[in-house]
Amino acid sequence: MLSWMLPWEASPTIIALCAACLILYARGLNTAELPASTRSGWRRVSFWLGIGLIYVALQTRFDYLAQHMFWIHRLQHLVLHHIGPMLICLAAPWAVIAAGLPRGWRAPANKLVHSRAVRGAYFCLQQPVVAFVLFTGLIAFWLWPSIHFRAMLSLREYECMNWSMAADGLLFWWLMLDPRSKQEGARMGFGPRIFVVLLAMGPQLAIGAYLSLHRGTLYDVYAVCGRLWPIAPVTDQEIGGLITWIPASMMSVVVGLILWQRWMRNDDRIHRSLVRSELPAGATVGADPVARPVS
Amino acid sequence: MSLPGLQRIRERIAILAVAMIGASALVGCAPTQSSFHAKDITGVLPRLEFQLTSGSGRNLTAADLRGKTTLLYFGYTQCPDACPMTLTYISAALKQLGAEADRVRVLFVSVDPQRDTPEVLKRYVTSFGPQVIGLTGSDAQLTTVTRRYRVAYRRDPPNSDGDYAVYHSSAVFVFDGQGRARLLATPSSANDGLAEDLRALIGPSHS
Numbered sequence: 001m002l003s004w005m006l007p008w009e010a011s012p013t014i015i016a017l018c019a020a021c022l023i024l025y026a027r028g029l030n031t032a033e034l035p036a037s038t039r040s041g042w043r044r045v046s047f048w049l050g051i052g053l054i055y056v057a058l059q060t061r062f063d064y065l066a067q068h069m070f071w072i073h074r075l076q077h078l079v080l081h082h083i084g085p086m087l088i089c090l091a092a093p094w095a096v097i098a099a100g101l102p103r104g105w106r107a108p109a110n111k112l113v114h115s116r117a118v119r120g121a122y123f124c125l126q127q128p129v130v131a132f133v134l135f136t137g138l139i140a141f142w143l144w145p146s147i148h149f150r151a152m153l154s155l156r157e158y159e160c161m162n163w164s165m166a167a168d169g170l171l172f173w174w175l176m177l178d179p180r181s182k183q184e185g186a187r188m189g190f191g192p193r194i195f196v197v198l199l200a201m202g203p204q205l206a207i208g209a210y211l212s213l214h215r216g217t218l219y220d221v222y223a224v225c226g227r228l229w230p231i232a233p234v235t236d237q238e239i240g241g242l243i244t245w246i247p248a249s250m251m252s253v254v255v256g257l258i259l260w261q262r263w264m265r266n267d268d269r270i271h272r273s274l275v276r277s278e279l280p281a282g283a284t285v286g287a288d289p290v291a292r293p294v295s
Numbered sequence: 296m297s298l299p300g301l302q303r304i305r306e307r308i309a310i311l312a313v314a315m316i317g318a319s320a321l322v323g324c325a326p327t328q329s330s331f332h333a334k335d336i337t338g339v340l341p342r343l344e345f346q347l348t349s350g351s352g353r354n355l356t357a358a359d360l361r362g363k364t365t366l367l368y369f370g371y372t373q374c375p376d377a378c379p380m381t382l383t384y385i386s387a388a389l390k391q392l393g394a395e396a397d398r399v400r401v402l403f404v405s406v407d408p409q410r411d412t413p414e415v416l417k418r419y420v421t422s423f424g425p426q427v428i429g430l431t432g433s434d435a436q437l438t439t440v441t442r443r444y445r446v447a448y449r450r451d452p453p454n455s456d457g458d459y460a461v462y463h464s465s466a467v468f469v470f471d472g473q474g475r476a477r478l479l480a481t482p483s484s485a486n487d488g489l490a491e492d493l494r495a496l497i498g499p500s501h502s
Contacts (some may be wrong), residue, residue, distance in 0.1 A: 008442070067445060067447070124306075127306075149334075150339055151477075152445065153336060153340055153445055154338075154340065154342075155445070183502075221479070223465060223481075223482055224464060224465055224466045225445055225447060225464045225466060226369075226448060226460070226462060226463050226481065227447070228444050228447055228449060228462070229449070229462065230462070
């Protein structure tokens with residue numbers, strides 16, 4: 001049992017990074033300087049779960065299974081590119097993590113985050129078209145048969161693949177799930193975000209459908225390096241395709257719904273503040289806060 | 296030019312730069328044409344390195360194989376199909392090489408050490424040629440070497456007769472005289488051009 005919890009190929013970087021995130025977040029939760037909403041129970045659970053899932057996907061025996069079964073590899077990427085980063089972004093943990101930094105580190109960290117290079121790179125990567133192409137393009141890139149073959153053989157390329165998926169997942173889902181509206185500083189408005197997240201279903205659906213409906217074997221590397229238990233290569237590919245297709249598309253729908261709800265709530269809030277500003281001084285908003293001001 | 300206009304151009308240039316870096320990364324990863332029949336894996340897998348026990352009961356390491364073109368294959372002696380087939384292909388290629396076959400070694404690593412004792416292994420591999428060396432080790436040693444070359448193996452729990460199935464890879468990894476991983480042959484490609492590939496790796500004969 002213990003051997004299943006130990007890393008198959010231990011990566012000090014991943015272990016240190018996950019531990020640092022958890023420690024800083026836990027420290028941040030104990031500081032009093034943040035509004036209570038950033039520390040709500042569901043946000044904490046979402047954050048722990050997101051980091052936990054990514055850790056399990058990369059640094060337990062699960063990684064061994066993912067190296068030798070195509071459909072488990074697809075499951076690993078579903079966690080790295082979708083579920084894990086999405087849960088982390090839903091928690092919007094950045095303020096808590098920043099608050100968890102030791103005092104001496106805050107100024108340099110702040111300087112780094114706001115440096116021209118970091119901001120410039122971030123700006124380009126979060127350009128909606130670039131983000132969309134990266135998000136869907138990376139899936140296609142690593143599934144390109146000859147590239148996939150090398151990635152499953154070369155440890156360096158394998159790590160590069162998994163890192164790129166997790167990093168891009170964080171970028172994309174933060175672009176989508178930033179709790180602020182565009183007026184409050186988010187990169188995109190809620191409407192365009194819903195459009196992008198639903199559009200992202202298209203290529204994923206196409207790739208997934210191609211994998212699960214393709215008759216021949218696209219990835220012989222699993223046969224060459226040995227599957228973990230007897231399963232027809234085409235069946236392995238079929239299940240892998242379904243994982244790329246259905247849960248990934250469902251994720252888009254769920255995020256679309258979350259965004260829709262946030263959009264409505266945000267409109268509501270703006271509306272209320274408009275009503276308030278048009279009322280005579282001293283008056284309070286009545287029983288019907290959404291009542292339209294007489295124009 | 297107005298400042299916002301300049302800003303906009305700068306943004307466009309930055310985006311273009313990102314796109315170009317992405318595109319060049321794509322091109323860089325594209326596989327290059329190779330003159331070998333088998334798959335060229337130069338630089339993809341690590342150098343030849345292992346700690347295993349040979350059929351004659353002594354420890355063998357990569358240092359003992361310096362200067363030899365080395366083939367590495369994982370299997371087990373009771374394997375009904377894949378192993379004898381692959382080893383037959385390999386031994387046919389060695390016959391084609393004639394005298395040059397002496398500069399080649401074939402490592403047959405058994406992932407079933409319980410049944411494949413050194414004596415069993417030795418008897419099994421000699422039928423495929425004097426260049427074939429049977430190797431095995433503890434599960435820890437086997438895990439280390441299979442992890443290094445990113446292959447899987449697994450043994451089913453034994454049935455009432457004590458029989459069990461063993462799952463293993465089908466890859467034949469080929470290392471050059473300096474121990475660098477160069478080629479990956481599969482049973483389907485092993486019978487076709489393997490001798491030619493090996494001759495190319497061995498290089499001109501020194502004799």
